[in-house]
Amino acid sequence: MFYMLFNGYKERQKTTQVFPYFHSLLQYVTGIPGAKPLWPMSSGRPSKADIPKCSYCSGPLRFEFQILPQLLYYFHVRNDVDSLDWATIAVYTCEASCDSTVAYKEEYAWVQLS
Incomplete structure (x- = not known):
């Protein structure tokens, strides 16, 4: 089981099981209707007009997931x-x-530069 240690005051240190929570969260994170990305900056956000239509059916695209810069550490x-x-x-x-x-279908990625 995956445990996480929360550090605060030394007398309040405790561990908690977090794996079941993260496991269920990761299963449903892309299935949330109306989900929106968490933009770290106010500049560089796309408008609705910036997001193109689907190249197959010409329907609207929806936000699916986001990639955070912490991934660079693993690269x-x-x-x-x-x-x-x-x-x-x-x-x-x-x-x-x-x-x-x-x-495999083409997806659209909006890159917000830091």
Whole structure:
């Protein structure tokens, strides 16, 4: 089981089981209707007009998930001046999940630079 230690005052340290919570959260995080990305900055957010229509059915795209810059640590990206960096990447997919005959469909990613 996965345990997490919460540090506060030394007399209040305690552990809690968090794996079941995260496991259920990850199963449903992309299934939330009307979900919106958490933008770390007010500038660089897309307007509704910036998000294109589905290239297969011309229907609207909806927010599916976002990629946070902490992922760069796992890619072992060095913190150089010309290194890869972003504030967040929001990925949008077809709202209707159209054309089930296609194995892989193009999605749209909006990159908010830091």
